[in-house]
Amino acid sequence: MTKFFLMTLIVSILICPQEGYANIPSASLNSGTQDKALSEYIKKFNFTSPVKDSSKNLPLYELGRELFFSTKMSLAGDISCAHCHHPTRGTGDNLPLAIGTGAEGDIAFRVQGNAGITTRNSPALWNRSLKSVKSLFWDGRVSFHKNENYVMTPSELLSGKDPILADVAKEMINAAAAQALFPPTSTLEMKGPLLDGEPEDIVWNAILENLLKEENLRSFFSFAYPGVEELNIGHVGKAIAHFEEIEFFVNDTPWDDYLSGQKEALSIAEKRGAILFMDKAKCAECHSGERFSDNSFENIMIADIGMKEAPNDMGRFDVTAKDEDKYKFLTPGLRNISQTAPYMHNGLFATLEEVIDHYDHPMRTLMHFNPEVLNERFGKFYNEKFVRSWDREKVKAQFDNKSSKLAMNLRLTEQEKEDLLLFLEKSLTSKKIK
Numbered sequence: 069m070t071k072f073f074l075m076t077l078i079v080s081i082l083i084c085p086q087e088g089y090a091n092i093p094s095a096s097l098n099s100g101t102q103d104k105a106l107s108e109y110i111k112k113f114n115f116t117s118p119v120k121d122s123s124k125n126l127p128l129y130e131l132g133r134e135l136f137f138s139t140k141m142s143l144a145g146d147i148s149c150a151h152c153h154h155p156t157r158g159t160g161d162n163l164p165l166a167i168g169t170g171a172e173g174d175i176a177f178r179v180q181g182n183a184g185i186t187t188r189n190s191p192a193l194w195n196r197s198l199k200s201v202k203s204l205f206w207d208g209r210v211s212f213h214k215n216e217n218y219v220m221t222p223s224e225l226l227s228g229k230d231p232i233l234a235d236v237a238k239e240m241i242n243a244a245a246a247q248a249l250f251p252p253t254s255t256l257e258m259k260g261p262l263l264d265g266e267p268e269d270i271v272w273n274a275i276l277e278n279l280l281k282e283e284n285l286r287s288f289f290s291f292a293y294p295g296v297e298e299l300n301i302g303h304v305g306k307a308i309a310h311f312e313e314i315e316f317f318v319n320d321t322p323w324d325d326y327l328s329g330q331k332e333a334l335s336i337a338e339k340r341g342a343i344l345f346m347d348k349a350k351c352a353e354c355h356s357g358e359r360f361s362d363n364s365f366e367n368i369m370i371a372d373i374g375m376k377e378a379p380n381d382m383g384r385f386d387v388t389a390k391d392e393d394k395y396k397f398l399t400p401g402l403r404n405i406s407q408t409a410p411y412m413h414n415g416l417f418a419t420l421e422e423v424i425d426h427y428d429h430p431m432r433t434l435m436h437f438n439p440e441v442l443n444e445r446f447g448k449f450y451n452e453k454f455v456r457s458w459d460r461e462k463v464k465a466q467f468d469n470k471s472s473k474l475a476m477n478l479r480l481t482e483q484e485k486e487d488l489l490l491f492l493e494k495s496l497t498s499k500k501i502k
């Protein structure tokens with residue numbers, strides 16, 4: 069261990085955990101006092117239940133569903149959105165890093181084969197298609213600017229107030245509609261080596277052409293967009309986003325019942341967990357509001373791991389090129405979080421217990437996380453091995469830029485960890501699941 073780390077470790081052990089806002093020893097509260105404390109925190113952190121932006125448009129929803137499950141969205145015709153965001157896998161793939169086009173096996177059990185491996189974890193899609201979602205992707209490279217009604221994307225053809233592909237941009241009604249156009253152009257995810265080096269619009273036209281060759285899909289398009297003569301890839305994105313908005317909308321968790329005034333919707337232990345989430349454990353510093361995300365980008369000291377080599381993933385910095393954004397990733401929402409393991413932008417934690425242990429003392433992850441545990445758990449899916457960067461300079465740079473809202477030493481007791489886990493696992497899970 070270097071002197072630097074020894075010092076920070078000692079300092080972080082010596083500094084007492086900061087007190088909860090209201091100094092309420094949550095373990096000793098009865099249900100009535102718990103409700104009173106919670107109602108203050110709910111106000112303070114702006115917790116509400118999500119509201120849909122639109123009601124279900126059946127033909128558009130059905131087209132979106134067909135497209136979401138269609139392998140024609142990939143040039144090689146072997147992978148769909150659902151391969152990495154499957155409804156039965158919590159809208160993810162249950163893998164640390166995603167396996168792209170070229171894999172072996174079918175959707176039920178795919179192994180790497182000739183596929184590339186993404187550098188990031190497939191995020192869950194619950195409540196990701198609401199207008200209140202400002203940015204998508206772990207680095208926020210797709211964003212929706214609600215007031216002025218335009219999107220920013222990795223393609224200059226489709227970014228800003230006066231985009232080159234104006235017809236496509238017209239259909240971009242939220243961030244999800246724009247996001248859906250980029251997995252198909254990603255070499256690692258859905259495109260593969262075909263049309264290499266071509267601009268996005270060439271790839272999009274090829275995909276649209278392939279989709280429209282399918283008679284069955286053509287009729288879904290004509291029901292969804294009656295009278296539209298010139299279909300473009302924007303119509304594809306908009307339909308997928310509408311399907312996601314309806315299908316992956318969650319506002320029926322016990323927590324939502326509690327917000328609507330049903331005090332008995334949470335048990336005393338769950339309420340203890342909720343209070344911990346908002347005071348001692350400081351989770352609501354970032355996981356707040358309608359979706360348990362304040363839309364911020366934060367560096368929470370996740371070790372840099374990757375397949376074969378560590379990517380030195382700088383997250384938000386890749387989009388903004390601002391030093392202050394190095395190693396920051398988008399704060400994810402937390403409804404249905406029990407369904408969406410593994411966790412974090414690179415999937416390094418397999419359970420919520422591990423996530424809680426991380427927040428208890430984040431220094432441990434940054435300094436000691438050993439990727440061998442991933443090879444043991446997930447080795448059968450991959451040809452290559454997970455490794456991490458132990459580069460001292462990089463680790464120090466990541467430590468130096470850590471979020472000021474992240475506590476270094478929470479000192480949660482075993483009981484507190486259990487209560488927090490119960491809140492995440494039970495109170496935030498839709499009643500449709502189980």
Ligand code: HEC
Nearest residue numbers: 148149152166167168188189190191204205206248251257
């Ligand atoms: C090979 C696996 C794979 C496929 C196929 C795939 N995705 Fe993803 N998806 C990912 C990964 C990995 C990320 C995160 C990438 C990043 O942040 O850099 C992601 C991110 C997303 C996000 C952003 C979520 C958030 O919270 O920021 C959405 C929405 C999404 N995908 C929808 C789709 C749709 C729609 C399709 C089909 C058109 C699709 N995905 C195809 C793996 C995949």
Ligand code: HEC
Nearest residue numbers: 349351354366370397398399400411412413427471473474
């Ligand atoms: C400083 C802001 C911040 C605080 C405080 C915070 N989080 Fe997070 N949380 C994030 C960010 C950012 C990520 C994604 C980080 C990454 O992948 O690098 C995340 C990821 C997670 C995930 C994984 C989500 C997924 O889909 O993979 C869970 C679960 C979680 N946080 C729960 C908690 C809990 C419980 C607490 C309190 C003990 C907490 N968070 C405190 C910002 C924060």
